[in-house]
Every structure is written in C-alpha cells, then in structure tokens.
Amino acid sequence: xxxxxxxxxxxxxxxxxxxxxxxxxxxxxxxxxxxxxxxxxxxxxxxxxxxxxxxxxxxxxxxxxxxxxxxxxxxxxxxxxxxxxxxxxxxxxxxxxxxxxxxxxxxxxxxxxxxxxxxxxxxxxxxxxxxxxxxxxxxxxxxxxxxxxxxxxxxxxxxxxxxxxxxxxxxxxxxxxxxxxxxxxxxxxxxxxxxxxxxxxxxxxxxxxxxxxxxxxxxxxxxxxxxxxxxxxxxxxx
Amino acid sequence: xxxxxxxxxxxxxxxxxxxxxxxxxxxxxxxxxxxxxxxxxxxxxxxxxxxxxxxxxxxxxxxxxxxxxxxxxxxxxxxxxxxxxxxxxxxxxxxxxxxxxxxxxxxxxxxxxxxxxxxxxxxxxxxxxxxxxxxxxxxxxxxxxxxxxxxxxxxxxxxxxxxxxxxxxxxxxx
Numbered sequence: 001x002x003x004x005x006x007x008x009x010x011x012x013x014x015x016x017x018x019x020x021x022x023x024x025x026x027x028x029x030x031x032x033x034x035x036x037x038x039x040x041x042x043x044x045x046x047x048x049x050x051x052x053x054x055x056x057x058x059x060x061x062x063x064x065x066x067x068x069x070x071x072x073x074x075x076x077x078x079x080x081x082x083x084x085x086x087x088x089x090x091x092x093x094x095x096x097x098x099x100x101x102x103x104x105x106x107x108x109x110x111x112x113x114x115x116x117x118x119x120x121x122x123x124x125x126x127x128x129x130x131x132x133x134x135x136x137x138x139x140x141x142x143x144x145x146x147x148x149x150x151x152x153x154x155x156x157x158x159x160x161x162x163x164x165x166x167x168x169x170x171x172x173x174x175x176x177x178x179x180x181x182x183x184x185x186x187x188x189x190x191x192x193x194x195x196x197x198x199x200x201x202x203x204x205x206x207x208x209x210x211x212x213x214x215x216x217x218x219x220x221x222x223x224x225x226x227x228x229x230x231x232x233x234x235x236x237x238x
Numbered sequence: 239x240x241x242x243x244x245x246x247x248x249x250x251x252x253x254x255x256x257x258x259x260x261x262x263x264x265x266x267x268x269x270x271x272x273x274x275x276x277x278x279x280x281x282x283x284x285x286x287x288x289x290x291x292x293x294x295x296x297x298x299x300x301x302x303x304x305x306x307x308x309x310x311x312x313x314x315x316x317x318x319x320x321x322x323x324x325x326x327x328x329x330x331x332x333x334x335x336x337x338x339x340x341x342x343x344x345x346x347x348x349x350x351x352x353x354x355x356x357x358x359x360x361x362x363x364x365x366x367x368x369x370x371x372x373x374x375x376x377x378x379x380x381x382x383x384x385x386x387x388x389x390x391x392x393x394x395x396x397x398x399x400x401x402x403x404x405x406x407x408x409x410x411x412x
Contacts, residue, residue, distance in 0.1 A: 071250065072253055074251065075254065086272075087268060090271035090275070093279075100356065101355050185386070
C-alpha cells in the first residue's frame with residue numbers, strides 16, 4: 001500500500017524509530033549520548049547525510065546496476081560524510097573536537113545503508129528525501145532523549161551548565177558505557193509500551209519486494225531464503 | 239566483455255568523478271578556514287603555556303622524528319615547545335598536542351592536547367601527569383584504562399620528542 005507523504009515523514013520519529021524500534025545505529029547512540037551537545041550534533045549530521053544520500057541514491061536508482069549497488073551506495077554515503085566532516089571541522093570546530101572519530105563513523109551507521117537499500121533504491125526522490133528526514137529526526141530525537149537523561153541525572157548538567165540539586169546528587173555511572181546501555185534498554189522498553197507492541201518488527205514484502213529479487217532464482221534452488229521469508233506485519237514467518 | 243560489467247564500471251567511475259568533484263569543491267572552501275582555525279588554536283595554546291614569553295622562534299627540524307611537526311624556541315631557547323602528532327594509535331596523525339620543555343633540565347613544563355580523534359577519550363587527568371617529569375620518569379607514567387592504547391602511543395611520542403630535544407640541546411641547536 002502506497003504511503004502518503006506525511007506518513008513517510010513521521011514514521012521514522014516514533015513508529016519506526018531507527019534507534020529504539022529498528023535498533024539500528026546502536027554504537028554512536030550509546031557512545032555519544034553522554035551529553036546533549038554531542039547528541040544534537042551527531043544526530044543532525046547523520047540526518048543531513050541521510051537526506052542527501054537518499055536523494056542521490058534515489059535519483060540514480062535506475063542507473064546503478066544491481067550487482068554493484070552496495071559499493072555505489074557506500075561511495076555516495078562516504079563522500080557526503082566527508083563533506084559534512086570538512087564543513088563541521090571548518091565552521092563548528094568545538095563540535096568536531098567533541099565528536100572526534102564518530103563523524104567519520106557515520107559512514108558505517110546501519111541506518112543510512114539500511115534506508116538506502118530498503119527505501120531510497122525503490123522510491124522516487126521526493127519520498128526518499130522525506131524518509132531520510134523522518135529517520136534522521138527520529139535518530140536525533142532518540143539520541144537527544146538519551147542524552148537528556150544521561151547528562152542531567154549522570155552529570156547534573158544541561159548543555160554543560162550545572163543544575164541545582166542534580167549537580168550535587170547524581171549517578172556518574174550513567175555517563176559510562178554501562179549507563180548508556182541501561183538507558184538505551186529502558187527507552188526501548190518504554191517505546192514498546194507506548195506503541196503497545198504495534199511497532200512493526202517484520203514487514204511483509206514477499207519475493208517481489210526482496211532486495212535480492214533480481215539475482216535470486218528460487219525455481220533453480222538458488223535462493224538464500226528458499227522463497228520462505230514472506231511474513232505478515234506483526235505475525236510469524238510462513 | 240559482458241555488457242553488464244562495462245555498465246557497472248562506467249557507473250562506478252562516473253559516481254567517483256562526480257563525488258570527487260564535489261569533495262574537491264568543498265575542500266577548496268573549507269581548507270583555508272581549517273588551517274586558520276588550527277593556527278589560531280596553536281597560537282592560543284602557546285600563549286597559555288608561556289604567557290610571559292615574548293618570542294616563539296620556529297627552529298629547523300633536521301633529523302627530527304616524524305612525530306615532531308614543529309619546534310619553537312621560547313625567548314631564545316630557555317624553553318622549547320614541540321608540536322607533536324601521534325604516529326601510532328588507532329587513528330594515526332589525528333591526535334596532536336604541544337609540549338613545553340625546560341631547556342635547563344629537560345623536564346616537561348606543560349602538555350596540552352590540541353586535537354584528539356581516537357574513539358575512546360582519555361581521562362582529563364592523564365595529560366596533567368606529565369609536567370615536572372624528565373624522560374626517565376615519563377617511562378613510569380601508568381597507562382591504565384580508559385584508552386590504554388592511545389595513552390601508550392602518547393607516552394611513546396613524548397619520549398621520542400624528549401630524546402630528540404636532548405640531542406638538539408647537546409648539539410647547541412644545530
């Protein structure tokens with residue numbers, strides 16, 4: 001069923017939030033959600049790369065041969081990440097110093113390659129841009145929520161400013177990796193409760209929607225899934 | 239040759255060219271800004287390290303190890319300041335720092351990190367464990383977690399710089 005534009009934009013924010021529902025991009029989410037400054041910075045950089053790469057991949061979707069689609073996608077994504085890295089280094093040096101190697105690591109963020117493969121390579125440019133924006137905003141939102149908890153309750157600060165009471169009474173463990181995993185897990189549980197378990201964990205796509213359809217030959221027995229992986233939304237594998 | 243392979247090659251090369259041009263354009267705009275920022279940060283760090291100093295004279299680096307990118311003589315050579323980059327570590331060359339050394343006894347006066355791009359951050363106290371130490375005592379600095387590998391690389395860079403400065407001082411700055 002064709003989605004409307006608003007649905008494409010908003011699904012990435014809660015219903016299909018890439019971090020808390022799809023559980024993608026976990027590494028930067030935990031590593032850089034220890035402060036609001038880092039979280040917002042990394043989230044927005046990732047969102048910009050998502051939008052630009054989705055637009056370009058969607059524009060070239062009929063040109064890129066199936067056999068070399070992954071190298072092409074990574075080439076495009078890595079170039080945009082490098083552009084963003086140079087721009088941040090030049091005009092936001094404090095953010096560049098703070099994020100360090102995690103700007104370059106946006107290249108291997110599963111959200112970007114995942115959306116390129118599952119959406120941008122199959123949909124028009126406008127829809128792909130909206131999808132990238134929605135997913136990017138969802139990623140930024142989840143990172144910001146995690147950072148809010150970890151910075152206020154872990155360091156007693158808000159954007160580096162000491163807060164009364166919390167600056168004296170806080171849980172420094174929340175600033176460490178253990179705290180990151182703890183907050184991450186709790187937030188996944190909370191989102192699951194809010195969505196009452198209706199967040200899709202398997203999408204129905206069948207063989208027609210499978211990314212490997214063009215190189216798959218179920219009849220000849222040359223299929224990774226044997227043509228079995230068709231599932232209904234929220235249901236069990238057939 | 240199969241048409242599919244030819245098309246694949248053409249597409250990949252074309253994407254490389256287009257993205258390469260885009261990267262070159264952005265680089266041409268941002269490189270001068272980045273260089274100016276780095277110079278300003280270095281000048282500020284030098285002034286913070288030696289606020290009373292009047293001159294920072296850049297010296298020749300003949301025979302210096304790769305980790306030393308610049309050597310400054312403070313007020314005619316009573317102190318040295320070396321601009322260093324880590325040549326080992328996870329992301330080589332991405333961590334740069336300056337170190338002040340007292341020329342009279344080759345002890346470290348200060349160490350400031352200018353840029354750090356390893357994925358695990360060092361604790362803030364680690365650079366502060368070097369001031370007052372000479373080369374033989376630097377070897378005793380512990381490199382406990384976090385960032386053990388990066389700390390060890392920084393320590394190695396500091397020792398290499400101190401060795402060079404000792405020889406430089408003995409040769410009278412030649």
